[in-house]
Amino acid sequence: MSSYTRMGELEIEKHTQFIMSVEKKKDFDSMVMEHLRMSGAYWGLTTLDLMGKLDAVNREEVVSWVLQCQHDCGGFSGNVGHDPHILYTLSAIQILALLDKLDTIDADKISAYIVGLQQEDGSFAGDEWGEIDTRFSYCAVCCLSILHRLDKIDVGKAISYVASCKNFDGGFGCTPGGESHAGQIFCCVSAFAISGALTHVDRDLLGWWLCERQVKSGGLNGRPEKLADVCYSWWVLSSLTIIERVHWIDKEKLKTFILDCQDKEHGGISDRPDDAVDVFHTFFGIAGLSLLEYPGLKPIDPAYALPVHVVDRLFFGQPH
Amino acid sequence: MHGRPRKSLSDGGSQEKDMAKAAGLQSLQTQFFKNHHEKIYTKEALQLNAKLLEINPEIYTAWNYRKLAIKQLLESESDSAVIKQSLDEELRVVERALKRNHKSYGAWHHRKWVINMGYSSLDHEFQLLDQLLKADSRNFHGWNYRRFVADMKKSRDEDELKFTTKKINENFSNYSAWHNRR
Numbered sequence: 001m002s003s004y005t006r007m008g009e010l011e012i013e014k015h016t017q018f019i020m021s022v023e024k025k026k027d028f029d030s031m032v033m034e035h036l037r038m039s040g041a042y043w044g045l046t047t048l049d050l051m052g053k054l055d056a057v058n059r060e061e062v063v064s065w066v067l068q069c070q071h072d073c074g075g076f077s078g079n080v081g082h083d084p085h086i087l088y089t090l091s092a093i094q095i096l097a098l099l100d101k102l103d104t105i106d107a108d109k110i111s112a113y114i115v116g117l118q119q120e121d122g123s124f125a126g127d128e129w130g131e132i133d134t135r136f137s138y139c140a141v142c143c144l145s146i147l148h149r150l151d152k153i154d155v156g157k158a159i160s161y162v163a164s165c166k167n168f169d170g171g172f173g174c175t176p177g178g179e180s181h182a183g184q185i186f187c188c189v190s191a192f193a194i195s196g197a198l199t200h201v202d203r204d205l206l207g208w209w210l211c212e213r214q215v216k217s218g219g220l221n222g223r224p225e226k227l228a229d230v231c232y233s234w235w236v237l238s239s240l241t242i243i244e245r246v247h248w249i250d251k252e253k254l255k256t257f258i259l260d261c262q263d264k265e266h267g268g269i270s271d272r273p274d275d276a277v278d279v280f281h282t283f284f285g286i287a288g289l290s291l292l293e294y295p296g297l298k299p300i301d302p303a304y305a306l307p308v309h310v311v312d313r314l315f316f317g318q319p320h
Numbered sequence: 321m322h323g324r325p326r327k328s329l330s331d332g333g334s335q336e337k338d339m340a341k342a343a344g345l346q347s348l349q350t351q352f353f354k355n356h357h358e359k360i361y362t363k364e365a366l367q368l369n370a371k372l373l374e375i376n377p378e379i380y381t382a383w384n385y386r387k388l389a390i391k392q393l394l395e396s397e398s399d400s401a402v403i404k405q406s407l408d409e410e411l412r413v414v415e416r417a418l419k420r421n422h423k424s425y426g427a428w429h430h431r432k433w434v435i436n437m438g439y440s441s442l443d444h445e446f447q448l449l450d451q452l453l454k455a456d457s458r459n460f461h462g463w464n465y466r467r468f469v470a471d472m473k474k475s476r477d478e479d480e481l482k483f484t485t486k487k488i489n490e491n492f493s494n495y496s497a498w499h500n501r502r
Contacts, residue, residue, distance in 0.1 A: 027335075028342040029321065032376045034349075081353050083381040129387055131429040168502055177467055179460050179499045224495040226458070229322065263326060276324040 010294060011264050015282060016053045018267030019044040022279050029276075037079040038069060038088040042095050043283035049098060049307050050290050050298050063101045066092050070105070074113030075127070085127045086117055090139040097146050098310055111149040114140050122157030123175075133174045137162050138187035142304060145194045146314060155195055162188045163200045170205030182213060182222040182235040189239045190303040198243070207245030210236050218253030219272065229271045230261045230281045233288030238302035241291055251292050258285045348372045352382060361389040370413045377417035377424040386410060387433060404439040411440060415448065422452055428461045432468060445469045457487055458496045467500070 022030070022044060033040060041062065048054045069076045069092065075084030076092035089110065096102050117125045117140065124136035137158055144150045165172045165188060171180025172188035185206070192198045213220040213236045219228025220236045233254060240246040260273045261281070268277025269285035287305065290297040299308040352372050355365040366389060373382050393406055411434055417427040434440065446469065452462045470480055480500070487497035 026339070026342060028338050028345065031342050031345050031349075032378065035379045035381065078380070081357070083384050085380065127384075129384060129429070129433065131425070133425075167499065173460070174464060177502070178464050179496050181460060223458070225493050270326065271322050274326050276321055276326050278321045280321075
């Protein structure tokens with residue numbers, strides 16, 4: 001055990017218990033999140049793996065539930081009975097990759113679903129109802145890459161659409177003309193990284209905009225003049241890592257901010273100190289600490305948002 | 321969840337109220353999903369769906385259901401006055417949902433989907449946006465939607481520049497307003 005966990009700075013046991021308890025909650029706040037349970041499961045399971053605690057989970061039960069969320073069209077929904085969407089398709093594939101259970105699905109069927117969502121201009125809709133957003137470009141590229149089927153879409157057009165969302169400040173928005181936002185920046189920069197198209201990023205200009213997200217408390221915000229929030233420890237940090245500018249922020253101050261957002265009594269991490277915890281912020285806080293090389297945590301890939309050992313297994317393990 | 325204070329777990333009274341609220345939501349959801357899977361689009365079913373979305377605008381499947389209901393209406397109805405009335409009701413449902421969560425992707429997209437049909441007043445959209453961007457001048461959903469409506473109306477660039485100037489005069493550090501001048 002490292003000296004940090006002995007000092008009790010990162011409460012790994014408490015966070016493990018918190019994540020395991022989330023599934024059983026039936027209160028109002030948990031109910032309003034039911035539609036995104038697939039993403040919640042991805043956040044919780046990945047966090048457990050980063051902390052070396054994935055064995056606490058019944059993998060067969062998880063896989064069985066994930067597969068119940070697949071629709072005939074190939075896409076996955078956020079929960080059983082809900083409609084399919086590209087967001088939850090990515091989360092489902094990430095979970096199966098994490099658990100090394102990609103052999104339970106028909107990769108061609110899922111790729112066909114995603115290919116069907118690509119538009120004429122290279123953008124991606126979230127589902128049949130046509131909402132366009134660079135988040136969905138990331139979902140498409142990341143998911144297909146994990147399935148070794150990136151060549152099924154028009155990658156050139158996908159990338160040029162993402163590039164058309166670049167702003168004067170070097171950042172990226174949801175759609176062309178949309179304001180730069182750290183979450184969208186993560187999606188666009190990661191899509192470029194996965195497709196081998198990082199030349200579209202002005203690393204110094206974007207790096208400057210990103211490092212300006214660090215505020216006095218050491219936390220990071222998502223846009224100018226906004227409050228710091230632990231989830232930006234991921235969106236901003238992973239982007240900075242991909243463009244090799246992470247040394248432009250004060251890492252120690254950020255580590256302290258994330259650790260201050262823990263609920264040391266009941267486990268879990270919140271958006272900012274003393275706020276309510278949730279599994280979303282718990283994942284992004286711990287993923288951020290992993291990028292900061294916090295001792296005792298497994299390394300995480302900044303573009304795939306999966307533990308490095310999983311990505312290694314996908315790309316350097318047994319071929320399909 | 322953002323900006324919610326950490327609560328102590330020992331408050332029994334509020335826990336009871338919370339479980340009652342959760343049970344109410346569960347019941348609405350169960351009924352909604354039954355209607356959705358059985359393709360029931362009666363007036364009562366749509367009202368139940370609207371109630372659900374007012375409580376939780378994030379249930380994206382519930383917005384899909386409303387689009388399916390409208391699609392069904394368009395297949396059987398040719399009277400444009402009737403269609404416009406139904407679409408105006410959709411816009412009212414979205415407005416109520418936005419009051420619950422002015423950042424709901426599902427709500428904003430449903431509004432855009434309805435407006436794209438071409439039956440609704442764009443002036444009302446600008447009025448709604450004025451209110452929303454007054455309450456939160458950094459709401460990028462609002463700014464994105466404003467660009468969409470301005471484009472549809474073929475608003476003059478000078479008018480949009482005037483709007484962003486007004487927002488900057490209200491708050492010089494409004495990055496969103498500066499961005500939208502590009």
